[in-house]
Amino acid sequence: PAGAWLEIDLLHASLQDRNADFLFPARERLIRQRYYYSSSLAIGGRLDEEERNFLAQVGAGFLFQAGLVELGYAGQSDEPTQWIALRLTPLGEAVLKQVPFDAPPSGQIIVQPNFQILALGPVPLHLLAQLDLFAERKKVDHTAFEYQLTRQSVYAAQQRGFGATEVAQFLTEISHHELSQNIQRSLREWGAEHDRIVFRTGVTLLQTTDGALLEKLLADQATGRHLARPVGDTVALVKQGRRTPLLEALRASGTLPALSGASPNSADKSVLVSENGAIRSLEPVPSLFVHGRLARFCAETATGWQLTEASVHRAGGSKEKAQRIIDELRRLHRGRLPEVIVRQVKAWGGYYGAAAAGEVHLFEFRDQEALAELCQLAELRELLQPFAAGNRALAVVAADQVAAVQAILAQLGIPINPISAA
Structure with a gap:
């Protein structure tokens, strides 16, 4: 059992009791054929010595280095193989019994009622990486990581497939405590808000420059009979199979609609990105695809969108993620993307990673x-x-x-x- 010391001589004797030949299948034959040595005792002693050396090497080598055993020495010794006894560690006992090993907890994660999350001590990197998925990192030093749980950070996690229920379950497991009532309630509300959004495919939408124009088209018999209902201030759902009649009615009224393709790629080359990070649409009514593609890494403004440090940092975090933002901007921008934007996205998006300085x-x-x-x-x-x-x-x-x-x-x-x- 783990914690019980076993002397190397007893270990050797125990192994020989199980298999008299142990490392040398021809042991008994060699001992019986005495002409190989001057006596059977000499050859037996030599083989025992070799087996004992083997045990010493294995104990001080793989078993100790893998954390499966602890070694005991008679006084101080500079030679690792000079141990006289060993004992199993909890990990060694689990391996020997072929059962799962529950490693002792490392570090501590605390979830405060004010939505602050503290990772104290040597918290495993994979746990920190998961916290980054749904919480905003606020502070880092050599003793602690500080995160803040927000509606926006949880929404971003939901977009990646990490639901509010999974967030609550994960925080409960890693903190080893029930979450405070206000955090549980907020996570349920945020999750419900996300679940109220339903994605429908294969539909046609009508988008207008303002709400007044949409109301006019809905009230007009010629166009309104082709529209199902408004789904936003400037967007209405077109009835199934009424796309062509609606286009004809709009043209007959003197309105020339712009058609947007069914693929997100139809939004390529439809915006201008300024050197100050401001982005505006080249169309009077930006397509929904433009909104969706830019919302991943931009902040929406009254006149369009804006690249900000916070929005790029949230979508970035590595060389690959920052490069994806740059590639997307190049696809959306008409012309050559300003080099100052490329440099700024790399800086905000963590393209170059961290550096260390020393004298x-x-x-x-x-x-x-x-x-x-x-x-x-x-x-x-x-x-x-x-x-x-x-x-x-x-x-x-x-x-x-x-x-x-x-x-x-x-x-x-x-x-x-x-x-x-x-």
């Missing part, structure tokens, strides 16, 4: 051959990191290792002078 020092040597030889010296091998700079023999040294490198170079008779700017 280092450059050492320049006589030539590449000298640098290569110095890098082979045991005392400098870990301290000098060659730095590619054409034919110059440069090496990077960490700030806290400069004094040590200078001392070693001085012992080697290498004077240290300022690096030439040439």
